[in-house]
Amino acid sequence: MVRFGELxxxxxxxxxxxxxxxxxxxxxxxxxxxxxxxxxxxxxxxHLNGTDYLPVIERMQDISGIQAxxxxxxxxxxxxxxxxxxxxxIKLEEGKTFKVKVKRSNKRxxxxxxxxxxxxxxxxxxxxxxxxxxxxxxxLLNIEVRDEGTYIFVKTFVGAGGYPLGVAGKTMHMLSxxxxxxxxxxxxxxxxxxxxxxxxxSPPYTQEAVIYKLIDLLRxxxxxxxRIRLHIVPFTKIQEAIYDSAPExxxxxxxxxxxxxxxxxxxxxxxxxxxxxxxxVGQVASQTLQSMHTINEVTNIPVIRPCAxxxxxxxxxxSKKIDTYDISIRPxxxxxxxxxxxxxxxxxxxxxxxxxxxxxxxxxLINEALNNIEVKIIE
Amino acid sequence: xxxxxxxDNASTTKVDPLVLDVFLKTSESRFANPSSIHKxxxxxxxxxxxxxxxxxxxxxxxxxxVVYTSGATExxxxxxxxxxxxxRNRGNHIITSIYEHPSVLEAFEQLQNEFGFEVxxxxxxxxxxxxxxSVKDALRKETIFVSIMAVNNEIGAINPIEQIxxxxxxxxxxxxxxxxxxxxxxxxxxxIFNKIDMFTISAHKMHGLKGFGALIKRKKIELLPLNxxxxxxxxxxxxxxxxxxxxAFSKTLELALANQKARYEHVKGLADLIVNxxxxxxxxxxxxxxxxxxxxxxxxxxxxxxGSVVVESLSNKGVMVSxxxxxxxxxxxxxxxxxxxxxxxxxxxxTIRVSLDYTNTKEEITEFLSIxxxxxxxxx
Numbered sequence: 001m002v003r004f005g006e007l008x009x010x011x012x013x014x015x016x017x018x019x020x021x022x023x024x025x026x027x028x029x030x031x032x033x034x035x036x037x038x039x040x041x042x043x044x045x046x047h048l049n050g051t052d053y054l055p056v057i058e059r060m061q062d063i064s065g066i067q068a069x070x071x072x073x074x075x076x077x078x079x080x081x082x083x084x085x086x087x088x089x090i091k092l093e094e095g096k097t098f099k100v101k102v103k104r105s106n107k108r109x110x111x112x113x114x115x116x117x118x119x120x121x122x123x124x125x126x127x128x129x130x131x132x133x134x135x136x137x138x139x140l141l142n143i144e145v146r147d148e149g150t151y152i153f154v155k156t157f158v159g160a161g162g163y164p165l166g167v168a169g170k171t172m173h174m175l176s177x178x179x180x181x182x183x184x185x186x187x188x189x190x191x192x193x194x195x196x197x198x199x200x201x202s203p204p205y206t207q208e209a210v211i212y213k214l215i216d217l218l219r220x221x222x223x224x225x226x227r228i229r230l231h232i233v234p235f236t237k238i239q240e241a242i243y244d245s246a247p248e249x250x251x252x253x254x255x256x257x258x259x260x261x262x263x264x265x266x267x268x269x270x271x272x273x274x275x276x277x278x279x280x281v282g283q284v285a286s287q288t289l290q291s292m293h294t295i296n297e298v299t300n301i302p303v304i305r306p307c308a309x310x311x312x313x314x315x316x317x318x319s320k321k322i323d324t325y326d327i328s329i330r331p332x333x334x335x336x337x338x339x340x341x342x343x344x345x346x347x348x349x350x351x352x353x354x355x356x357x358x359x360x361x362x363x364x365l366i367n368e369a370l371n372n373i374e375v376k377i378i379e
Numbered sequence: 380x381x382x383x384x385x386x387d388n389a390s391t392t393k394v395d396p397l398v399l400d401v402f403l404k405t406s407e408s409r410f411a412n413p414s415s416i417h418k419x420x421x422x423x424x425x426x427x428x429x430x431x432x433x434x435x436x437x438x439x440x441x442x443x444x445v446v447y448t449s450g451a452t453e454x455x456x457x458x459x460x461x462x463x464x465x466x467r468n469r470g471n472h473i474i475t476s477i478y479e480h481p482s483v484l485e486a487f488e489q490l491q492n493e494f495g496f497e498v499x500x501x502x503x504x505x506x507x508x509x510x511x512x513s514v515k516d517a518l519r520k521e522t523i524f525v526s527i528m529a530v531n532n533e534i535g536a537i538n539p540i541e542q543i544x545x546x547x548x549x550x551x552x553x554x555x556x557x558x559x560x561x562x563x564x565x566x567x568x569x570x571i572f573n574k575i576d577m578f579t580i581s582a583h584k585m586h587g588l589k590g591f592g593a594l595i596k597r598k599k600i601e602l603l604p605l606n607x608x609x610x611x612x613x614x615x616x617x618x619x620x621x622x623x624x625x626x627a628f629s630k631t632l633e634l635a636l637a638n639q640k641a642r643y644e645h646v647k648g649l650a651d652l653i654v655n656x657x658x659x660x661x662x663x664x665x666x667x668x669x670x671x672x673x674x675x676x677x678x679x680x681x682x683x684x685x686g687s688v689v690v691e692s693l694s695n696k697g698v699m700v701s702x703x704x705x706x707x708x709x710x711x712x713x714x715x716x717x718x719x720x721x722x723x724x725x726x727x728x729x730t731i732r733v734s735l736d737y738t739n740t741k742e743e744i745t746e747f748l749s750i751x752x753x754x755x756x757x758x759x
Binding site for chain 2: 244
C-alpha cells in the first residue's frame with residue numbers, strides 16, 4: 001500500500017498526481033514481471049503476486065511522491081478471515097507486546113472498530129505469548145476495513161516524500177561534476193521536477209574523463225529519473241575569448257554570465273521554465289550574494305538553487321546518501337578550476353563586467369556553441 | 380579520433396600476439412591444477428617447474444627461485460613485508476629511495492607505522508640517480524633490508540644496481556631487493572640478476588599480460604607469506620597456480636631478452652629525434668633528463684603552458700602521453716622527482732612523460748612532434 005505525501009493537499013490536481021506516480025512506480029518496477037499496480041482514490045496498491053517484497057520496497061523508497069509504504073495483506077470482509085489472517089501475520093513478527101488498531105471506512109461492515117478490536121485481540125492473546133500494550137507496543141497490527149476488502153499490515157517503511165517526478169515540470173540543471181550539483185539535481189527531482197542537464201566542456205583545458213564522470217553521476221540519479229538528457233556545450237572558444245578580453249579577477253564572473261546565457265537559451269529551446277544549479281551561498285567567490293547578483297543579471301528565467309543555504313557538510317552527507325560522493329571527488333579539472341585566478345572578485349561590479357564583455361563578440365560565440373551541443377541520453 | 384600514437388609504454392604495453400597466443404592455447408589445453416595428483420595435474424606440475432627453470436636460465440640466476448605473483452605490486456609487497464617481518468629479530472632499520480613506486484613506498488610506510496621499523500629514504504642526486512655512496516652512508520648495524528628500483532618510472536633514471544649489490548655483499552645481514560619492472564628487456568643487456576638477492580618483474584611492462592609477475596629471490600632467503608593457503612610457490616604465495624600465465628610469462632621474458640639490443644637501438648633513434656626537437660625549443664620546453672640517459676623514458680616540462688593541458692590536448696589529437704606516472708597522475712601534485720634534478724617548481728608542476736617502445740615508429744614520432752608543435756601554439 002502506497003501512501004501519498006503532500007498530495008492529499010492538492011485538491012483538483014490530485015488525479016494528475018496519482019496518474020504520474022502510478023506511471024513512475026510502474027516504470028520503476030518494470031523488471032518484476034508478476035507485479036501489478038492499481039490506483040485508487042486514497043492509495044496506490046502494488047500487488048506483489050509472489051514477488052519478494054524487500055527489493056521492491058527498496059526500489060520504491062527512491063520514488064518521490066511516496067510518504068510511506070506498507071506491506072499489506074488483502075482479505076475479504078469477513079470477521080473470521082480477519083481473525084485468522086491477523087494471527088498469521090503477527091506470528092511472523094518479533095516482539096513482546098502488541099496493539100490492534102482498526103479503521104473502518106466501510107460503514108456497512110457488521111462490526112464497528114471497537115468490536116473488531118475486541119474480537120481480534122483475544123485470538124492473539126490465546127495463541128501467542130504476546131501481551132497487550134496500548135501505549136508503546138512492539139508490534140502495531142493495523143486492520144483497515146474498506147469497501148473492496150480488508151487490509152491487514154504490520155510493516156511500514158518511509159518513502160522519499162516530495163512530489164511525483166514530472167508533475168512539477170522540467171528544469172535545465174547546470175551540472176559541473178562536483179559534489180553540489182548532483183545533490184541539487186536530486187533535490188529538484190524529489191520535488192517532482194524532471195531534470196535535463198547542461199554541462200560546459202572546455203577541451204583541452206578540461207579533461208575528457210569529466211564526461212565519463214558525469215555519466216557515472218547521472219547513472220546514480222537514474223534511480224530517481226530513469227532517463228536523463230545531458231547537453232554538453234563546447235565552451236573552449238568562449239573561455240579563451242574571456243581570458244583574452246577581461247582582467248583575471250573578472251574571468252570567473254564573466255564565465256558564469258556566459259554559462260547562464262547559454263543555459264537560459266537552451267532552457268527555452270527545451271521548454272524548461274527554470275534553471276537550477278548547485279550553488280551555495282558564499283561557498284566560492286562566484287557564489288557570494290554580490291556575485292550571484294551580477295551573474296544572474298543576464299537572465300530572467302528563475303534560477304533555483306536547492307543547496308543555497310546548506311552547509312558544505314550537509315551537502316556532502318546528502319551526496320553520500322544518494323551515492324554520488326565517491327564519483328564527485330574524482331579529481332579532474334573542470335572549467336571552473338583551470339583558469340582559477342589567484343584573486344577572483346568576491347564583489348564583482350555589474351558595470352565593469354559589462355564593459356569587459358563588450359570587448360568580444362560573445363553573441364556569435366554563444367550561437368556557435370548552441371549549434372554544436374552534443375547530447376547524451378543516460379538511462 | 381584519428382590514428383592513435385601510444386607513447387605511454389612505461390604505464391603499460393600492448394600485449395605481444397605471440398604471448399597472447401601461448402596464453403590462449405595453454406588456457407585451453409593445460410587447465411589442470413598442478414597441485415592435483417592425477418596424471419593431468421602432474422603434467423601441469425611438471426610444466427610449472429620447467430617454466431621456473433626456464434625463467435632462471437633466461438636470467439642466468441643460479442641460486443634463485445621464482446615466486447609467481449599477481450604482478451609487480453604484489454611482488455614488491457611480498458619482498459618488503461615478507462622479508463622484513465621474517466627477519467625482524469635481526470634489526471629494525473630499512474632503506475629505500477624516495478622515488479620508488481607506491482607499492483614499495485606504502486609497504487615501507489606500513490612497516491614504519493605498524494611494525495616499528497625505522498626507514499631511511501634516500502634522495503636521488505642531481506643526475507636523478509641513487510648513488511652507491513648514499514646507500515653506504517645510510518647503512519647501520521641494525522640495517523636488514525635495502526630496496527632500490529633499477530629504473531625510475533618517472534624520469535627513467537638508471538640506478539647503479541650492480542654496484543649497490545657489490546657494496547652490500549660485504550654486509551651479509553642486509554638483504555637487497557630491486558624493483559626491476561622498468562628495467563628488464565629494456566635498459567642493459569648485461570645479466571646482473573644473479574648478484575641481486577631478490578627482484579621484481581612485471582609481465583605487462585614488457586608486452587606480457589596484465590595481472591602477472593614474479594618475485595625472484597635467493598633460495599636461502601625466507602619470507603613471511605602474505606597469502607596463507609595451500610602452500611603453492613614454496614608456501615610464500617598460496618593460490619592455485621596459473622599455468623597459462625606462467626607459460627605466457629616465460630615467453631614474454633624470452634622475447635624481451637632476446638630482442639633487447641635491437642629494440643634498444645631502435646628506441647634510441649626515436650628518443651634522439653624527440654630530444655633534438657625539445658632542446659631546440661628552450662623557451663617552451665625543459666628536458667628533465669637523468670644521467671645516464673635512458674631512451675625509453677623522456678621526461679620534460681612545459682614551461683609556458685600547463686602540463687596537464689598539453690597532455691589532454693595531445694590525448695584529444697590521438698597522442699597518449701602521461702603527466703607524472705599514471706599511478707598517481709590524478710593526485711595533481713608537482714613532481715618531487717623532477718624537483719630533485721634541481722628544477723624549478725614551475726617545471727616540476729608541468730612535467731610530461733613520453734615513454735617509448737620498440738613498437739613505435741619513426742613516422743609516429745615525427746607526427747607526434749608536429750602535433751605537439753601545433754598544440755603548444757593553440758593552448759592559452
